[in-house]
Structure formats: C-alpha cells, structure tokens
Amino acid sequence: NAGVTQTPKFRVLKTGQSMTLLCAQDMNHEYMYWYRQDPGMGLRLIHYSVGEGTTAKGEVPDGYNVSRLKKQNFLLGLESAAPSQTSVYFCASSLPRTSGRIRTRNEQFFGPGTRLTVL
Amino acid sequence: LAKTTQPISMDSYEGQEVNITCSHNNIATNDYITWYQQFPSQGPRFIIQGYKTKVTNEVASLFIPADRKSSTLSLPRVSLSDTAVYYCLVALSNDYKLSFGAGTTVTVRA
Incomplete structure (x- = not known):
C-alpha cells in the first residue's frame, strides 16, 4: 500500500515549456487535490476533484489544468510555465466527509511533493 | 472557510509539553477543528x-472551550523529532476543502 505517490520528484523547466505532474493513490479515495506551497507559506489549493471525470477550481487555479480520467489518478498540467509557478506541489486524497451513514474525519493524505523550478 | 490565527513560531526543549493555541473567532456551528x-x-x-471539549490520541490532545472560538493543541513530552510546522484548520463538516x-513552526532543542 503505497498511499499517495507523485511523479516526478524534481523538475526544472524553462519559461513557456509545458509539463504534467502525475498523482496516484491506491486507497480508493473519491476526492483528490492539488496544492502548491511557496517558501514560508501554507498550502494553497489549486484544483480538486470529487470523483472520476469531475474537477473544480480551488483558490489559485490560473495557469493550471487538471484531469481525473481514472479514480486513482489526478494529473496537473502547466501549459506554459512561468517563473511564478516555481513552487513545491503536493497532491492529496481523501474520503468524502460522509461515507454511507458514517461521517469520516477530515483527513487528507498527502504525497511527498514535487519541487518545480521554472527558469 | 473560517480564518484562523496562530503564533508564527515556538521554541521548546526535549521532554517539555508544547501548547499551541489557535484562534478561530468566526467558527460556525458545523465547523470542525483539525x-x-x-x-x-x-x-x-x-x-x-x-x-x-477534549480529544486525545496517541500523538496529541486537543482542547476546545465551550465557545469554540479557540483551540489548543497539546504535545506531551516533545522530542527533537517533533520539530515541524503545525497547522490549525477549521472546515465545515460537509466541506472537503482545507x-x-x-x-x-515548533523547534525542539536538546
């Protein structure tokens, strides 16, 4: 049981290049999230998904796109990278707040992060 | 999402108890503290x-007064490995966004 994994761990891009970050989870979680974390700051939500085939914008979605074609995978794309997108990107997954008649705790499981530098 | 306020940093020594207080004055009836x-x-x-009230697990205790406008995370007998950043979050019971x-930032010294 690997939990949440992210690929790649590190990446350096030039301005204008594109790339896709892959997040995979093996916990059968419905919900998945992409965050970015800048130095000295907390995490900010970029996009999230409440199920296969659905995505929604978070707090800072501009410059990013996402796709959730399979339940276990959540992809984050940068179509034209900018230096302002230099950051550490974290993926997370969770159960819905209620599962059947059971209220689950508000726990998200995070991946190890991807450190992206845009020159 | 309710706004939270917590100290920027705290220093402690091994074996001490660390208490981090978080203010969340605008907490709503259905909000949980995480x-x-x-x-x-x-x-x-x-x-x-x-x-x-109070919640305790193998890692920490969480104290919430009756008005729920603040909460305190208590880490008993910290060790060097407890050096980390601790986040207080308030979220609706039916909202999955954090x-x-x-x-x-808690720094534990020998």
Whole structure:
C-alpha cells in the first residue's frame, strides 16, 4: 500500500515549456487535490476533484489544468510555465466527509511533493 | 472557510509539553477543528480533529472551550523529532476543502 505517490520528484523547466505532474493513490479515495506551497507559506489549493471525470477550481487555479480520467489518478498540467509557478506541489486524497451513514474525519493524505523550478 | 490565527513560531526543549493555541473567532456551528503536522520536505500529516471539549490520541490532545472560538493543541513530552510546522484548520463538516495558513513552526532543542 503505497498511499499517495507523485511523479516526478524534481523538475526544472524553462519559461513557456509545458509539463504534467502525475498523482496516484491506491486507497480508493473519491476526492483528490492539488496544492502548491511557496517558501514560508501554507498550502494553497489549486484544483480538486470529487470523483472520476469531475474537477473544480480551488483558490489559485490560473495557469493550471487538471484531469481525473481514472479514480486513482489526478494529473496537473502547466501549459506554459512561468517563473511564478516555481513552487513545491503536493497532491492529496481523501474520503468524502460522509461515507454511507458514517461521517469520516477530515483527513487528507498527502504525497511527498514535487519541487518545480521554472527558469 | 473560517480564518484562523496562530503564533508564527515556538521554541521548546526535549521532554517539555508544547501548547499551541489557535484562534478561530468566526467558527460556525458545523465547523470542525483539525490540526496537521508538516516536516521539512514532506507533505502535511493529519494529527487530530475535534468539535468540542477534549480529544486525545496517541500523538496529541486537543482542547476546545465551550465557545469554540479557540483551540489548543497539546504535545506531551516533545522530542527533537517533533520539530515541524503545525497547522490549525477549521472546515465545515460537509466541506472537503482545507485552507492552510502559515502555521506555527515548533523547534525542539536538546
């Protein structure tokens, strides 16, 4: 049981290049999230998904796109990278707040992060 | 999402108890209080969650007064490995989005 994994761990891009970050989870979680974390700051939500085939914008979605074609995978794309997108990107997954008649705790499981530098 | 306020940093020594207080004056009736821990170069990790009074698990205790406008995370007998950033979050019981502030950097010294 690997939990949440992210690929790649590190990446350096030039301005204008594109790339896709892959997040995979093996916990059968419905919900998945992409965050970015800048130095000295907390995490900010970029996009999230409440199920296969659905995505929604978070707090800072501009410059990013996402796709959730399979339940276990959540992809984050940068179509034209900018230096302002230099950051550490974290993926997370969770159960819905209620599962059947059971209220689950508000726990998200995070991946190890991807450190992206845009020159 | 309710805004939270917590100290930027705290220092402690091994074996001491660390208490981090978080203010959330605008907490709503259905909001839960959740704490996460983040080590350097890692993603955050869930520590504890509560609604009112006191919650205790193998890692920490969470104290919530009756008015719920604040909460205190208590880490008993800290060790060097407890050095981390601790985030206080308030989220609706039926909302899955979390809002992380800057957190509290706890440094434990020998």
